[in-house]
Amino acid sequence: MHYIINLVRNRNFVLVFAVIIGLVLGDFANDIKSYTTYILAIVMTFSMTNIRTSSLYPLKSLLKPMLTGALLNYFAYALIMIGLAYFLIDDRDLFYGFVVIATTPPGVAIVPFSYILQGDVEYSIKGVLGAFICTVFITPFAVGWITGNDGIDSLDLFLLMVKTIVIPLLISRILLMPIPFKLVDKIRGKAVDWGFALLIFIAVGLNRQVFFSEPGILLKIALILFLTHFVLGMVYEKICTLLNRNPIKVMSENLLLTIKSSGFAVVTAITLFGQKAAIPTAGLAIFVLLYLLYLSFRMDLKNKKAQK
Template sequence: MQFIYKLILNRNSILVFAVILGLVAGDFASIFQPFSFFVLAVTMSFSMTGIRMQSLLNPKAMLGPMLLGAFLNYAVFGLVVISLAYFVMPTENLFYGFVVIAAAPPGVAIIPFSYILKGDVEYSIAGVLGAFLASVVVAPLFISLFANHTDVSSYSLFILMVKLVLIPLVISRFMLYKPLFRYIEPVRGKVVDWGFAVLIFIAVGMNRQVFFSAPTILLLVGGVLLTVTFGLGTIYSLIAKRMGIQRPRATTQTMLATIKSTGFSVFTALTLFGKEAAIPSAVMAVVVLLYLIFLSIKSSKLKMTVS
């Protein structure tokens, strides 16, 4: 019983379970789709409580990390993934799915994993916040530039970003109020994990026929995401080492350049372009999970070597 309890509270197990459930019981995914906005809004609000404004009391010190966080997340990861997808994806909607991934803000998991992997936590907070704030402008710009012949207006995209980023960020400030936060903090991680799991279940479930009948598409999508995530992460780590960037900061910067918000991209792709466009985001959930496990193992081996 204790084993089952630990299993359902483990982030990795929850996300794997969401993928499996989507494949097995995907017919029910459409029932939950109307609630996806509410699920994402709650999840984003809880996850953003990890961004503490106290870390930003020194604007001069934080401006650099905020700008670099936005640059790595959009100019580096975003443009690389769009370029690869443009040449590889067989349909427009699949390509649009990658445009949404490129436009998505970074995964808030970067902050706790900076702590777990002995990265620079303060730097991660500033970098994630900078990229989140930039997403309000960058996301509509990316989608307008690379999906410009769709019926999605720049204004509607801007309003969507305000709803999905700015409003949850404001709500999260109220949630940090001490008398309230003492009740939120113990359940925050699980609300975020299960919220993203619901969104992944919806994306996988609504595309379950692709997972069973179109292995070529899965290989193409997975190949692009694995190349960008693991390849870009490895290349950036080597560059950071060559430039003499200290390992804690390099670890955080690498995550800023490789990890996107899966839940955000799932919802946005479904809302703007339909279920086929959500396939890359559903696959990305698995790739990001594998990458975080890879970084954890790599960090453990490094500790053993140092000790």
């Protein structure tokens, strides 16, 4: 029983479990897909309690990491992903799914993993916040421009950003007050993990037939996601090493470059372009998890070698 409880508490197990259940019991995803926006808003609210208001001061120290986070997240990553998808993906809806991923804000998991991977936590917090603020304005414009406003209303997309980013950010400030935070701190991790898992279940479940019947498409999706996470991250680190950059700050920038909010991508893709566009976003969740595991194992191996 204790072993089962530990599994349920493990973030990696929960997300993998969501993918498996989505493939097995995916028909139930149709029954809850209309609640995706609300699920995401709750998840984002709890996630943003990782961003302490005190970390944002002094204000003049915000500019550089905020701009860096926005440039890495929306320019470098987006340019490569959209370029790869343009040449490798023929299906319009799948391509739009990659456009959504490219313009999705960074994952809030960047903050705790900056600590785990010995990065610059304060720098990561400011970079994530900068990218989130830019999301509200950049994503509606970028998605509309790249897709030619194909069946979407930029105002609707802007309102979606307000519902899933601005309002949760404001509510999270209230939850950081001493009394509510006592409860929030106890349930935050599980609320975020299981909320994201539910969104991944919906994305996989709605497209379970594709996962079983079209392996060629899945391979192309996997290739693009591998290149824009593992390869892009390693190339960025290599360039920074050659330039003698601070490795602590480089680790935070690596996360800002490669870690996207899979839950946000799932909801935006389904809301704007339908369930098929959510297939790449389901893959995103898997590759983000794999990349974070890779960085964690690499850090453990490095520390073991240093102790010898």
